Amino acid sequence: MCGIAGIYRSSGLSGADRAALPGMLQAIRHRGPDEEGQFIADRVALGCRRLSIIDLEGGQQPMFASGGQIAAVANAEIYNHAALRSQLAGQGARFGSRCDVEVIPHLYARDGLDLARDLNGQFAFAVYDVVRDRLVLGRDQTGIAPLFWARVRDGVIFGSEIKALLAHPDLACHLDPAGLDQILTFPGLVSPRTMFQGVQALRPGHLLVIDGNEVRDLKYWDYDFPTDPAPDANEAELLDALDAALRGAVARRLVADVPVGVYISGGLDSALIAALAHDIAPDTARHSFSVTFADRAIDEAPWQALVRDQIGSVHHEIAFRDDDILHSLTEIVTAGETALKESYNACTLVLARLVAAQGMRVVLTGEGADELFGGYVGYRLDLTRESGACDDVEALIEEETRAALWGDNGFFYERDYAANADLTGALLSDALRARRATFSALSAPPVDIAQLAGRSAFHKRSYLDLKLRLPDHLLADHSDRVAYCASVEARYPFLDPDVIEVARRIPPGLMLRGGEEKYMLKTLGARYLPPDLCRRRKFSFVAQGSPHLLRKRQDWVMDLLAPETVRRRGVFNPETVARLRAQYESPGFDLSQTFEDDYLMIVLTTELLMATFDMSVA
Numbered sequence: 001m002c003g004i005a006g007i008y009r010s011s012g013l014s015g016a017d018r019a020a021l022p023g024m025l026q027a028i029r030h031r032g033p034d035e036e037g038q039f040i041a042d043r044v045a046l047g048c049r050r051l052s053i054i055d056l057e058g059g060q061q062p063m064f065a066s067g068g069q070i071a072a073v074a075n076a077e078i079y080n081h082a083a084l085r086s087q088l089a090g091q092g093a094r095f096g097s098r099c100d101v102e103v104i105p106h107l108y109a110r111d112g113l114d115l116a117r118d119l120n121g122q123f124a125f126a127v128y129d130v131v132r133d134r135l136v137l138g139r140d141q142t143g144i145a146p147l148f149w150a151r152v153r154d155g156v157i158f159g160s161e162i163k164a165l166l167a168h169p170d171l172a173c174h175l176d177p178a179g180l181d182q183i184l185t186f187p188g189l190v191s192p193r194t195m196f197q198g199v200q201a202l203r204p205g206h207l208l209v210i211d212g213n214e215v216r217d218l219k220y221w222d223y224d225f226p227t228d229p230a231p232d233a234n235e236a237e238l239l240d241a242l243d244a245a246l247r248g249a250v251a252r253r254l255v256a257d258v259p260v261g262v263y264i265s266g267g268l269d270s271a272l273i274a275a276l277a278h279d280i281a282p283d284t285a286r287h288s289f290s291v292t293f294a295d296r297a298i299d300e301a302p303w304q305a306l307v308r309d310q311i312g313s314v315h316h317e318i319a320f321r322d323d324d325i326l327h328s329l330t331e332i333v334t335a336g337e338t339a340l341k342e343s344y345n346a347c348t349l350v351l352a353r354l355v356a357a358q359g360m361r362v363v364l365t366g367e368g369a370d371e372l373f374g375g376y377v378g379y380r381l382d383l384t385r386e387s388g389a390c391d392d393v394e395a396l397i398e399e400e401t402r403a404a405l406w407g408d409n410g411f412f413y414e415r416d417y418a419a420n421a422d423l424t425g426a427l428l429s430d431a432l433r434a435r436r437a438t439f440s441a442l443s444a445p446p447v448d449i450a451q452l453a454g455r456s457a458f459h460k461r462s463y464l465d466l467k468l469r470l471p472d473h474l475l476a477d478h479s480d481r482v483a484y485c486a487s488v489e490a491r492y493p494f495l496d497p498d499v500i501e502v503a504r505r506i507p508p509g510l511m512l513r514g515g516e517e518k519y520m521l522k523t524l525g526a527r528y529l530p531p532d533l534c535r536r537r538k539f540s541f542v543a544q545g546s547p548h549l550l551r552k553r554q555d556w557v558m559d560l561l562a563p564e565t566v567r568r569r570g571v572f573n574p575e576t577v578a579r580l581r582a583q584y585e586s587p588g589f590d591l592s593q594t595f596e597d598d599y600l601m602i603v604l605t606t607e608l609l610m611a612t613f614d615m616s617v618a
Contacts, residue, residue, distance in 0.1 A: 005158065006045055007044065007152075013040070013045055017168075020168045024167045030487055034051060051487055052258075055257065059098070063101055074124065075147075078120070080119070081102075081103050081121075091110065104127065115127070132211070138206075142205075143472070146480055148160075148201055153170065156210055162194065175197065180195065181424075181436070181439055184602065185424070185441040187414070187468050188472050189201075194338070197618045203219070206219050223500070226505075233510065238505060242502045245501070250493045253492075258360070260364065262289070264290045264307045269521070270366035275529055277311075277364060287315075290308075291347050322544075325548070326549060332345040335484075338476075345482050352490075353486045367474055367475065367479060369494045370538075371466045371470050374517055378413070401418045408452065411460055429571055447463070452464075458508035545598040546604055563575075
């Protein structure tokens, strides 16, 4: 994996463009500290910072096909590259390396805009067709690899992180209130929205095609849950299929020219991945990594030890200290390029640095299982939630909001959105509240509601979790960005296309058999893990929130939340912020982060984001 950046101008690159590319790449050097490569033509400049994992000596980018007429840079791991390489070579393609990324330009040469159709991996790429003067940007199906872009005069600029775009002189740095409103409303940002005005995130499973002055956004993939899940599906057959798919996904992600470690959190998902990795390669001295806590209420060290002892790993653990969040907050906000609702990203940063301290750069993680297999409490509550006619005005308004967002006035996801809009509106400054209708997160569905129509409640919730929670939050500011701060690549077996395909075939009645969350995954886990761990109820780790930070009385925290600072920035209402501070600082106050948003954390990290990037309100 790497970091990429580039510029396209239909009228031709300027001197400023050519001068900007090195700075754009330097801004994301942490994503690829090993080497840098560039391709510059009349209208395009492509660059890559490389983190060497496959073909350490010969995998330099850019990569080329068709006698140099097609150039590509990619932040990618292509797990089926060997099969694709063999197929392409049989059709006449000539390869100059063993690197997995080299299949990308050759796939474009063969398949054109269908090039991502057969890719199994995590990737964000840029392909330039010299003959057609066409630039194609692409992002993987589930949104593991980030890719951002912005329009500039006669073209676009793009990069793996927004920092790369900000290094170009044509992009001004302004807060996008619509991005902030998404964070106040949904689990997090939703592609294509970002916190930076004019900067878009390429959506998962999409291509961006730039032909001269024409820019097209094309969807090539989506989760497509069935409208008629088979109620009589054979549990044993599906369990075997899931076992085979997940084993294959793990095996593919163990392939590297560097050691591959595993995270062990203490929960089912990471434990199952670690156990499979050991089962597939039992003679490999596998390194495992965990975070521990002094507070026994949140510490999972005993469960981590169960897995560590079973797989016989070379285990490394680090104690997360009381002040680590306070010391890391600026860094995780800067890395994530977003405001945050919670601070547990600091734990991921500490963990990634532990990996890097052992001289390693690749690790497997269990992210994605909850969204695919029903791991949140909402899936279980859907089984008992009652619906029916209601003549209460507020309830009727809420039903209208649900119908507009999800195409189903009876489907409850996360919260009552109309009521929440009234609450969060009081948090905004008078100026932003007056024009909220122009950027409201409720003004249009955040997802393709055609993918919800006719689906079961389970599959509706899964689709929304996979779109609203996973790519732009759990895979972005919680995983990719903080891991790459330490130049570490995380790999996600649960998001393998084969695993997703099996998950699609499992009917909701098996996903939640007897109302038990992740029933199928727990049943699979029983084949590989200690029984106590499989029977353990899901443990939701909650990091220290803004009340904890306030009690530390750090000057910089108090300054960011001071009425004069809040008023000068112009985003939030200083009186509302002051009331929240008084509430959060009151003796005995407890914020249930599992069920309540930490609004003061959003305020604090938004102010921190704006200060860090010298951002203003547009």
